[in-house]
Amino acid sequence: MHPRAGAALSRRRFLALSAAGAATGATALSGCAMRVSSGISGSGETITVMVKPGEITPDDVKQAHRDLGIKIVLVKYDITKLIAMMTTGSPPDLVRGVGAIDAPYFAARNVMEDLDPYFATSSVLRPGDLDPVNDLWRYDGRTQGRGPRYGMAKDFSQDSMYWYNTALFDKAGVGLPPELDPVTFEEWLENAGRLTRRRNGQTTVFGGSYNGLMKSSLLACLTAAAGGSLFTDDFTRVDFTTPEARKALGWYIDYCKTRVGPSPIQPDPNTWDGPTYQANRMAMSNAGYWLGGLINTDRKLAQVSRLAPAPVFEGGPRISPCQGGTGLWMPAKARNKDAAWRVFEWFFGEGPAKARASGGWGIPTLKSLRSMMPAQEEYQKRVLRVQEAELKHFSVISFTPYATADALDALFNQIAPAAMTGRISIDTLAGRLSSAMNEQLKRGKEQVG
């Protein structure tokens, strides 16, 4: 029997109706979300690009609309949001990523589009013109650097290099490092100690900063510089107890212990080196060529700044890897792949790429754009000379597909400060790190299959 018209709603019926309303609302919201990435507007298609602020500016968006007739909707990069968009089947059409650490992780989970067919037919991004750094975005199901291309770097640097301020060296009476030959990591640390200035318990000048882009990739690079490998051949495990990994770990913990630069136990309130270096409060900053983009904006600072080769370990190989290779990739479920590819070409090979190349914020990832790197001033020529010599030592340090760098860094941050403050030994730390990270890698391996 149906309830009479106008009869009071029973609580059960009301809740059922509410649930139905909620479900309808959820569907409607989901529908709205789907339309965000595939809406058609104006003269051409609309694509959604998820980047960090400043990577694609509102001016770039206008320029793309003028040049390509494609409207770009920018979404601020946020890994949680990205996962939510991918889970609901409405991913952005292009997403920013760090090639060195993100490419194997996402490719192994089959969420990236194989871009080889697009590269094969492109007249803008010709395979022969691509710098080897773009191989960071290749993954063959087992090894990074081989197999299909899943993305491309917008520019790159050799992130184990460092900049130094000659004025602060002179003030401290420390000899300048050789221009083209690397110092050892031990010498670097000794110099940093001599350059550090302290007063009343405060550090007024950091002798040097050496933190890499991410701790896990830094440690992988340091281990490679010591002649070993942090990951096993199949990338399912890490081992910090090998002599090379232990040497690398020991050096980094010494760096933190001596408090010559920002570290997990002595954070820089600026959160990154740029402003501190700019304020003449940091004598050496571990950053590649890209920091020149900031330094060159201050002529006075640029004249006392030098770029130096990546340090080496005594007896270790000379390597100078890229720890980043930040660029864009296309999700496999992107809705406007062709339009997204056109924007991809434009961003990596046309106007924006040329602007980046001439700005000094990194080395162009197309060989044909190298000639546009800034070299008008004497200090720019000097930097370029060092950079060109360093390129001979470029190498790719592969990263595991079974864990994000964030996850490994979080575990490192949780465990390592005890060693930095002397509460546990390096050997104990090496054992604990291996154990915790291997647990995480095991979980990742299970999930990738």
Added chain:
Amino acid sequence: MTTEQITSVAGRPEALAAREPVRVVNRPRTSMTARRQRAFYMFTAPWIIGFLLLTIAPMAYALWLSFTTFDGLSPHWRYVGLDNYRELFSDPVTWDALGRAGLFAVTSVPLSIIAGLALAVLVNRPLKARGLFRTLLYLPAVVPPVGAGLAFKQLFDQNSGATNGVLNLFGIDALGWLNDPYARYVLLMTVLWTAGNIMIISLAGLQDVPRELHEAARVDGASAWRTFRSITVPLLSPVLLFQTVTGVIASVQTIMPLLLAPDGTTAGVTLVPQSNYLYMMHVFAQYFAIGRYGYASALLWVLFVLILVATGLIFRFTSGVVFYNVDPEAKK
């Protein structure tokens, strides 16, 4: 039963004797009670739909996730039953974080209530520019937590913070305020910084205390402290209970340590000094840095249950001391 059905039944002689169809047919189509109920549900529907959509559904989803190995992206996640809960109960990091959260609640909640109440008593007095004082004391509570966190980070930075600048003026060496063992005190200061919230609520409670009671106590020769203890506090007890319950819930859910963390990146959550690595930091790390959505969801469900239990215990243990200024016969 529809009206037509009722009429046809009424047409039969045997039914005619048993029922009075005329009265049934003439009954108003919608009774006042039904209309009231419908109005009630119509008015509450937006909230109930929102509650189902934005609270119950995510909670149910999180409950489901807590039985899986889901990490957000991987295709091969699986159902693991109670494994995440078993791991949680045997994980020392979880227990330590929970213990610190509990300790933080039992220190920060009484401190902030005392501070808020003291401020309320102060600004309830007949002062000059009382409105200005009330505004100034409440102002910090209006500052968004993110802004307050950044301000505290700058203020207490070892190398460039104003606090160490003041210490240096007195010949004291700079301290690492944002690291252990001092970080916990900075965190407590951020809680006291927002005592204006409690002040406002306590002030409203104070203004509800009948003046005659204070006057009678004064006539009887009671001291100010005795009046406060025996009249003001009992009459404020429902307000204090409310502040205790909401304060405990807020304190175990606080993410302020993250805003004070040295590294603003996702992985930086585990750089929060150990004394400030509270339960929610552990949850945040498991969700967003380590990507264990299943395990993190289990952590949240356990927290939810613990909050329910703690709230129940607070109500139980305070039932004899909270004074409700209502007529006890009114319910009957």
